[in-house]
Each structure stands twice: as C-alpha cells, then as structure tokens.
Amino acid sequence: MRVRVLVRPKQGILDPQGEAVRSALPALGFEGVRSVRVGRLIELELESDAEVEAMCRRLLANPTTEEYEWEVVG
C-alpha cells in the first residue's frame, strides 16, 4: 500500500521559502497570489497504515512547527 504524507509549516509560522515563492510569482506576471506555503511530500510504501500516525508524530513532522496530513493513495 502507498501512503502519502504532507507536511507543512503550521499556520502563523513564518515560511521564508513560501514567502520567496510568493514574491517571485508576480514578477512572472502571476498576480493575485495572496500566500504560498511550501511543504514536503513524503511517500511511503508499506504493508499496513497502522503506524503512519505515530511515524508522523515521532519523525516525519515536528509538531512544534509543522502540521501534517496523510492518505492512502494506492
């Protein structure tokens, strides 16, 4: 089974990477982008998704600064 984990900086946490992308978009003529958050996509292939939640909490995300969500994709 494949599981896709999405890790993002929590709302309210400065995301300098997202900010840099946001300010680059209008330079290319893409107007109207109010905010950009850059996160990380982690794909796992495993037998069961029973422990994915624990993996996210313990290693894949830092709950102090990041939020995560995950889904089974196949």
Place this chain on the structure above:
Amino acid sequence: MRVGVVIFPGSNCDRDAMWAVERAGAEPVELWHADADLKGADAVILPGGFSYGDYLRPGAIARFARVMGPLERFAREGGPVLGICNGFQVLCEAHLLPGALLQNRGLRFVCRRVRVRVERADTPWTAACEMGEELTLPVAHNEGNYFADPATLARLEEEGRVVLRYLENPNGSASDIAGVCSEDRNVVGMMPHPERASDPLLGSEDGLGILCSVLAGVRA
C-alpha cells in the same frame, strides 16, 4: 575531566570542538553516534555540522541515534550537555530543550560574527562568564531562527532560561534568542560556535569562557 564530543555522520565541527575542549584544559573523548555509552564523560558536547545530511529537518534523524539514549539519561540526571548549532537543533528535536529552529528569516545561510549578551551565568556552560557580558562569536547556519509558542517563550523568560541573546539578530529568532537552557539548567543549546572563537589565531577567544565554564561546574 573528560568531555565527550558526539560524532554523527555529517558532523563537521567535532574536531574543532575537541581541539577547543583540550585548549580549555579538559580531555576530549570521541563519542561515535552508534556508541552504547558515554565512555565515562563528565560532560558532553553535540557539535555543529549537518547530521544525517540535515535530511527531513536538521537534527530530526540524529535524535534517534543509538548514543542519544545514554545521552538523554545523562542529561535528565543533571549531566552537563552543550549543543552547538546542529547540536542545538538535535537537542530541540530530542525535546531536551523546548522550541525548534526554523529556516533563517532572510532565506540565506548566515556566516559571520555576531555580538551576543550572556543573559545567564548560572548554567554549567556559562559559569565562567559574567552576567551581561558581551561576546563576539561566529554563527554559520541556515536554520537558526529560534521558534517557540508564546506560552513557552514567556516561560523561558520567566524562568531565566534565555542564556544568550543576539545584540544583532541574524536570523529572525524570537526575542533575539541565541541560546537557551533546560529547566534544570544543565542542558544548554546555542547557535553561535564558541569553539570557533577559542584562539587568538581565530580572531577571538570569547568562546573559551563557555568551554572553560564546565570545568569549574562539573558535578561531584
């Protein structure tokens, strides 16, 4: 006195730290990340570098290295532990220190000397410094922007756990925080590199006080 220096795959300030420890008058002890004990070290330094390639997040993988088990016990029993730069990131990931280090606000790797103020001289790593003393120390990091939620920041201030504060904030750290300590004060993390300021040849000896502090304050 034996001061252990942990070497993770990707550590690159380990030799500098060992050299500076020796210069401070202690015996440096190499601790390998896969070691099962601390080889009788009286104090331990987690040096700077890029443990495990900084993959995922700086310090995230190092935090589960085998040596971290005995190190966490040592720290919780009051043993003096200093995390420098990547070492600070590892200590935060290991929850031995609160907060986290985010990417620098300016998006750039910062590599220069900064002025910091010693806010607390009552930790084993600052005992040889004066309260309020100003030091010039090098920083070299991409993720040095200290973050903690407002309640944690308030608690750190209230409990006097901000150990070093930038006089010129290079990375956007909350409350200009350059270093913090644990509740018991024995675990200290800082982004500046005292080992890179431990000889006049390096342009400054201001970091030597930090490394010498632990010699006086070692537990019986």
